[in-house]
Amino acid sequence: MYSAEIISPFVMLNLIIIAINIILAVSLNLVVGFTGQFSIGHAGFMALGAYASAIMSLNFNAPFIVSLLVGAIVAGIGGIIIGIPTLRLRGDYLAIATLGLAEIIRGVITNIDYLGGAYGLMGIPQRTNWLWAFGCMLVTVLVIKNFIQSSHGRACISVRENEIAAEAMGINTTKYKVIAFTMGSFFAGIGGALLAHYITFIEPNAFNFLKSFDILVMVVLGGQGSLTGSVVAAIVLTLISTFLQSLAELRLIIYAIILILVMLFRPQGLLGTHELSFKLLQRKRGVSHGSHSADA
């Protein structure tokens, strides 16, 4: 492929990781930022997607698109199964439940030999390239954006804003929480599958709480409720992470300090609830939405 010759492997790695992180951040933002549900176990769904797709490729020689979709669907189903009982919980309790369940997923994977146990799975065919990563990223952002900027997306936002009022206006809040959660996990699964087929090796520790935390930081830093924010934050944080790679502990210390400072001084993140690009695009296109532009 031409890309392999023109772009250095290092740059390519970064571009693909950035694309994957955008998928992860945007999908988590749907759950946390737009629907207001504290999910801090997103890596668990990544794991489901990564492992399911890896098994499809390794043991069933499935074509990449099939592995990808299987990974996403398994993650999505995980989202439904986990979502339905836990989304009754509020705030802190939901956070702890999602954390606990992500750890349980990890624990279960670690104990199943078919999935490689603690040693993980190796030799996954490297199918992810720039085209796949970028394509999936585009699809993810588009699907989520189209969902958000519709009546159903507004229903999710109303759950975040005031759940009791939303119910009173006829919104089945449980249904929309589960829908957002499932969509979020579906795309996290895609992210996991893409990662598995690029790094070619996955193990349970790659999907621990620190990974969930990384994604959460992107969402919060970018601005919950801003898709543009998540994209920007994913890019920025991936780059920072790359530069700090050699200083593993230092990176985390710096992350933690940045996080605390942002929470103290600008908790709405970089973009708050604004969508810069979309508004600009709409004005340029002169879309009929005109004065009724959706400022999600």
Next chain:
Amino acid sequence: MNEFIQQLINGISVGSIYALIALGYTMVYGIIKLINFAHGDVYMLGAFAGLYATLVLKMSFVPALIFSMIVCAILGIIIERLAYRPLRNSPKIVILITAIGVSLFLEYTTMFFLGPQPRAFPEVFKHASYTLLGGKVTISNQEILIIAVTVILMILLQYIVHNTKIGKAMRAVSYDMQAARLMGINVDTTISITFALGSALAAAAGVLVGIYYNKVFPLMGIMFGLKAFVSAVLGGIGIIPGAMAGGFILGITESLVSGYGSSLYRDPVAFVILIIILLVKPSGLFGKNVREKV
């Protein structure tokens, strides 16, 4: 039967540790409704402080314990002052993330300066084992120490909470912060003291664990912190006797499962209990369901 009692003894000693740490979680949650993710790391720093006291300052057990408790009490106050107080009126998720940030900061700063390798405690007193029930059941003097220290500290805490003015203030603020303020209670000071007490207890747990398991390392707060948190939720988060009960129940359950089942199942016990509690009765064993006012 002897096996059972043996497991029970082990369970009670481990449970004491969980209870001590859980008290900190529950008191802080009770007063400002915050899950202090960094609490497990205060426990870790307590262990390190105890290590420093015995290794470098050559203190004996009790002075080292007190030293560690004081250091962590101060640390708890500082954390609250710098990271949590400014965010008291912020949305929940902001505080949650900040707490996680503080936790990571403590863990990795410690790791950066002291390295990830476990360190051992010097022998603070001679290890001895005693046998009960005609030699079938053993209990070490460390386990006795853990249980004894825990019981003493819990009695102290109960006294403070129920028989002193500051304890009354703590209870008042956890019921209704606004009303407490209007009654002239200095809410900020009360909260600081709550953090101090909780952190001191965690520090004590850290020193005891350091001596018992003879391993002190920067990430030791993660597992114990999580299990202590589960204990607090099990008993009813925000309820002090609940944390004590939760700690013992978790410790004993873990021991029995590990003893009669397999040691592999030890850690998952906490997670399973957590999920069950959250799905069946999130307010915990002693908790009441609080409705949102419409």
Next chain:
Amino acid sequence: MAAILQTHSLGISFGGLKAVQDLNLTLNEGDLVGLIGPNGAGKTTVFNLLTGIYLPTTGDIIFKGESIVGLKPYQIAAKGITRTFQNIRLFGELSVLENVLIARHLHVPYNMMHAIFRVGKFYQGEKEMRDEAYELLKIMNLAHKAEEKAKNLPYGEQRRLEIARALATHPSLLLLDEPAAGMNPRETTELMELIGFIRSKFNVTILLIEHDMHLVMNICEQIYVLDYGVNIAHGTPEEIKNNPRVIEAYLGEGA
């Protein structure tokens, strides 16, 4: 005239406390009825019972001929009962228009797939919904603030927006919880006119909770009085004004 809402011995206890006891309410289509009583009498509890937020411990609620006890709030909203809240519950970060649009979701003319794939049906449906919502805002005199964030509106307009939002669900029965709270006399008079207007324009039955006696006595055709969860009187404003039990309930409270 058909009875649109009836409660039979409706009651709820929280632990030992009987918050509402043995309530028999009858509302006919098109009625404008008031629910009054001293603070803590259980009025909002009644609303919460009617809208499914609380499950009654005793009694039944019959709406348009069928029992709605046990239905979830969103299901009851779909059946045609909607409400405003004592402490305003708007979707603060969303615009005025979006607040109303959300209430239109009950009747959304497209599904998720249409939205995700952006087919014609979506664009058509969105336009319809937005046009309707905008019309409603015009009627409620809020159209000029359509793009404002709801939390930035002045208090009186926030209350009006809550009513507009509730109307957007196309209810048959509208429950207003202290709509005049915090309003000065001029705003209250405007509100009185508004309530009368929406009753006829939108063909709704209205049950309202209020402490402002001027408003209640002037626009309500019938009044129910609650005291400690019990309905102590029921009648026209004239009858209620002179009812000794009512007077005692209010004055006895030191109000």
